[in-house]
Amino acid sequence: MHDTTGSGGAEDVTAVADTPPQDRLYPLGLVVRDRRVVVVGGGPVAERRTLGLVGAGARVTLVAPTVTTSLRAHAEAGTIDWRARDYSAGDVDGAWLVHTATGVPEVDSRVAADAEAQRTFCVQAGDAGQGSAWVPAVARVTVSGGAEVGIAVHGGRDPRRARRVRDAVAAGLESGALPLRRVRTRSGTAAGAATAPTAPTAPSVTSRSWAAVPAPTVW
Numbered sequence: 317m318h319d320t321t322g323s324g325g326a327e328d329v330t331a332v333a334d335t336p337p338q339d340r341l342y343p344l345g346l347v348v349r350d351r352r353v354v355v356v357g358g359g360p361v362a363e364r365r366t367l368g369l370v371g372a373g374a375r376v377t378l379v380a381p382t383v384t385t386s387l388r389a390h391a392e393a394g395t396i397d398w399r400a401r402d403y404s405a406g407d408v409d410g411a412w413l414v415h416t417a418t419g420v421p422e423v424d425s426r427v428a429a430d431a432e433a434q435r436t437f438c439v440q441a442g443d444a445g446q447g448s449a450w451v452p453a454v455a456r457v458t459v460s461g462g463a464e465v466g467i468a469v470h471g472g473r474d475p476r477r478a479r480r481v482r483d484a485v486a487a488g489l490e491s492g493a494l495p496l497r498r499v500r501t502r503s504g505t506a507a508g509a510a511t512a513p514t515a516p517t518a519p520s521v522t523s524r525s526w527a528a529v530p531a532p533t534v535w
């Protein structure tokens with residue numbers, strides 16, 4: 317029996333064809349700490365992506381003539397480098413990762429093409445098909461005792477489905493229905509395979525450490 321109401325039942329997955337294997341994403345956790353990431357655009361979408369990047373320690377250069385109040389505050393505090401103007405060629409030079417979210421298709425296309433030409437991954441918020449990376453729906457779940465796992469869900473180009481699945485998994489972890497306990501016992505190692513590195517606040521450790529992740533020479 318198929319659920320055709322769109323109410324969120326598991327049957328919904330049959331409503332669209334499976335993603336062909338060659339179009340599948342390759343999920344990856346990026347260590348962006350101290351690495352330069354360029355965000356083009358300064359609206360709510362650019363803000364959401366920028367805050368996530370700053371939270372992971374990236375050095376964000378943001379190019380946009382106007383920005384949200386929150387982004388302006390970050391620029392004034394020095395946590396991001398804001399170039400208050402339109403995008404121009406050369407802005408993505410040397411970036412490890414690029415996001416573009418201007419709402420202007422020609423600009424987003426140009427940014428994506430410039431990033432592609434220098435082999436830098438680019439998230440194109442207005443047309444995912446033009447980009448080379450997508451942002452998953454993310455949650456970090458912590459329980460008493462400090463166990464933490466990061467959840468990153470891709471929804472097959474359906475952001476609200478990704479969010480819904482993410483929220484369901486997070487709720488399962490928080491309620492104890494899903495396992496969250498640490499498996500490795502060595503201090504300082506990840507609390508589980510899905511745990512994201514939190515380098516800036518990670519404890520100093522013995523054998524394996526996030527601090528051992530090679531630092532970039534340029535950003």
Ligand SMILES: C[C@@]1(CC(=O)O)c2cc3[nH]c(cc4nc(cc5[nH]c(cc(n2)[C@H]1CCC(=O)O)[C@@](C)(CC(=O)O)[C@@H]5CCC(=O)O)C(CC(=O)O)=C4CCC(=O)O)c(CCC(=O)O)c3CC(=O)O
Binds near residue numbers: 444445473
């Ligand atoms: C493909 C992808 C590529 C990418 O990374 O940009 C993409 C693309 C697009 N999103 C669009 C619209 C919206 N996206 C959101 C929200 C989120 N979008 C996110 C990810 C992704 N969005 C990637 C898919 C990941 C996957 O499925 O694997 C989340 C999960 C992560 C994040 O952004 O942080 C975050 C929820 C996070 C959270 O809830 O915590 C909302 C809701 C809102 O803003 O409240 C809307 C409006 C409502 C709607 O349309 O559903 C449009 C049309 C734009 C237009 O109409 O012009 C495109 C363009 C296109 O599909 O080509």
Ligand SMILES: NC(=O)C1=CN([C@@H]2O[C@H](COP(=O)(O)OP(=O)(O)OC[C@H]3O[C@@H](n4cnc5c(N)ncnc54)[C@H](O)[C@@H]3O)[C@@H](O)[C@H]2O)C=CC1
Binds near residue numbers: 357358361382403440
């Ligand atoms: N992928 C996703 O998750 C989502 C994507 N979108 C899409 O993302 C895009 C951005 O959405 P919003 O942030 O709401 O847009 P917005 O219109 O609020 O902000 C656009 C920003 O881009 C800047 N901008 C405009 N022209 C520019 C240029 N030439 N160079 C540099 N910056 C420039 C503006 O100054 C402004 O700061 C839209 O295409 C929207 O449809 C919207 C929701 C979610």
